[in-house]
Amino acid sequence: MADDASPWQRVRERLREEIGEEKFSSWFARMEVDAMTGESVHLSVPTRFLKSWIQENYLPRISELFTEESGARRRVDLSVRSAVARPVAVKTAVRREAPVAERAAAPRLRAVGAGATSAPQAASSPASSASTNANTLAASDMSSGSPLDPRLTFETFVVGKSNSLAAAAARQVAAAASGAAPVFNPLYLHAAVGLGKTHLLQAIAWAGEQHGRRTTYLTAERFMYGFVAALKTHSAIAFKDALRSIDTLVIDDLQFLKGNNLQQEFCHTLNALLDGGRQVVVAADCLPSDLEHLDERVRSRLAGGLVVELGPLEEELRLQILKSRYQTLTEQHPGFTVPLPVLEFLARSVGQSGRDLEGALNKLLAFNQLTGEPVTLEMAENAVKDLIRPCDPKRVRVDDILRIVAKHYNVTRADLLSQRRTANVVKPRQVAMYLAKTLTLRSLPEIGRRFGGRDHTTVLHAVRKIDRLLATDRSLADEIELLKRLVMEA
Structure with missing residues (x-):
């Protein structure tokens, strides 16, 4: 060894x-x-x-x-590994942890005046007290949820045609009084990255507390960490009770929830809250039916509520977002001035999401402060040239790619998502991954999840392999071009 x-x-x-x-x-x-x-x-x-x-x-x-x-x-x-198979490690752990528990409990023992005659009882009390306190702290930590950004409220959310329904539904959910029956349950919001899902979810959490509702906002990753921590500290019951005793549970980025045990626990929690008349709000980057790694029961329960998409930002909404962000920047940097024609240029030309627009404004601010050059249209064109999109591309769906590639190569969608490694499946799968990377805005991890929960490195390998083959294989290049046209026309 x-x-x-x-x-x-x-x-x-x-x-x-x-x-x-x-x-x-x-x-x-x-x-x-x-x-x-x-x-x-x-x-x-x-x-x-x-x-x-x-x-x-x-x-x-x-x-x-x-x-x-x-x-x-x-x-x-x-x-x-079995605890029985590792007796030495277990004994070592006990010797190391016991003094910590005793030191933590010592002030309390002194406070209640424990004497020498009660020493045997006092010796057993700290371990029990420490365990109870650990469980209580774990439950309290989970019920407090993930950190909230004070900037992400309904007052700062800019509403347009593409997100008005989602914003209205979120406001109605958040405005419900404590004890009131849920209106839309669960409320499920989905959209591509940077279109406002997290903003609305955190706004619900802020507003819920103001209306006296016990509201917990959790990212899927935080939910997973909490569950693992509960298993480590033997406080799984406290973990479950903490989540099921709240009025509103808000879960963000559900597409990241992985693992059979975690999905089962989330399913039980979801059912308990919905059956108990508690409000549940969920956000993900796709429809419930597209969360292929989740249990069918979870997808069905999520689809049974109100499912709303936040669409791509239209130009008018992009301009309103820029004006709102610009107003905030002028309050922080009084000398920073951006003429309206520059804001209109950014709205027409930059990015696909609110984050892209905010990044463009930050870049103008950096250029202005570091060079002293005033913000003009010419300066803006030079400063954000790497952020300018050539045109508004059609929003391509991974589902369309899977369907068209499967049909072209005479395989099934299930084949493409499976673990099969036969040649007649591997090539279509790699072609589909390549098209998903080149025709959509999804990241490598997102594409991997859509292809049967694969790792991002698998997607990267497929993209690089197809790229290499295109340089020498004319037949494959023609196939890719045909498939691109079919996908864009779908």
């Missing part, structure tokens, strides 16, 4: 760099190497949930990293 420790440490460090410290600590900190041979690596984690989640989301990537770091392809197995 001494010789094999180095590749394992390098794999850990690369994984940490790729996904960040917070995710690594939550999902991989307790993964250990049990054995290594020339052909295989045996890893273990302490819970079935961690095993299931890592297998579904990261095991192929871990296998790739081992191959790259050790120079040989090895099979990677993942198992749940």
Whole structure:
């Protein structure tokens, strides 16, 4: 094992760099190497949930990293280690944790005046008290939810034709008095990145509290971390009770919810809240039916409420957003002046989302402050030239790509989303991924999720492979052009 420790440490460090410290600590900190041979690596984690989640989301990537770091392809197995099989580690953990619990509980023992005659009882009390406090803190932490941005309120949300229905529904949900029956339940908002989903969800959370409703806003990632933390601290019941006792649960970015256990828990929580007359609001980047990695029961329950799309921002709405953001910037930077023709130019020419527009204004501010050059139309054209879109492209759906590619290559949509690796399926799948990357605004992780929950590295490999083949394979190039025309005409 001494010789094999180095590749394992390098794999850990690369994984940490790729996904960040917070995710690594939550999902991989307790993964250990049990054995290594020339052909295989045996890893273990302490819970079935961690095993299931890592297998579904990261095991192929871990296998790739081992191959790259050790120079040989090895099979990677993942198992749940048993506490019985590791008595030494368990004893060590107990010795290390007991003094902490005793120190934490010591002030309380002194406050109640515990004497020498009650020492045996006092010795058992701290552990119980610490466990209860941990459960209470975990539940409190979850009920407080993810942090809210004070700027994301209904007052700062700019309404136009493309988002008016979503905004009206969100306002009505948020305005409900405490104890009132939900009007739209669940309310499900979906849109591409940067069109206002998170803004509306956080506005609901802010307004709900003002109306006396116990409201919790959680990202799907925060929900996952909370569930894992509850399992670690044996406070799963407190976790569930904390979520099911609120008036309004707001879940953002549901497309990131992965893992069978997590989906089951979310399904139970969703059913408990809806059946109990509590309000649920959810946002994702696609329709409920397109969340293929979610259980059919969850998708059905979500689709049974009010489903509203926030559409692409029309030019008039983009201009209103720019004016609103510009007003905020002038309050922070009094000398910053942008003429109306420049704002109109940005509304016509820049980006597809509110974030693109805000980025363009920030770039003008930077140019103005760093160079001292006043903001003119000529200056703006030069400053944001890398953000200008050539035209308003048709909004292409991944579903249309899957349907057209499947028909062209005489395979099924299920084949494209499956794990099958036969040649008659692999090529169409890679072509479909390539088209999804080149014809849509979706990121690599988003495309991977739409293709059966694959990792973004799989999508990147497919895109690069098709790019290489197009340089030499004229027949494939003609096929791609035909498929592009069919998709754009769909």
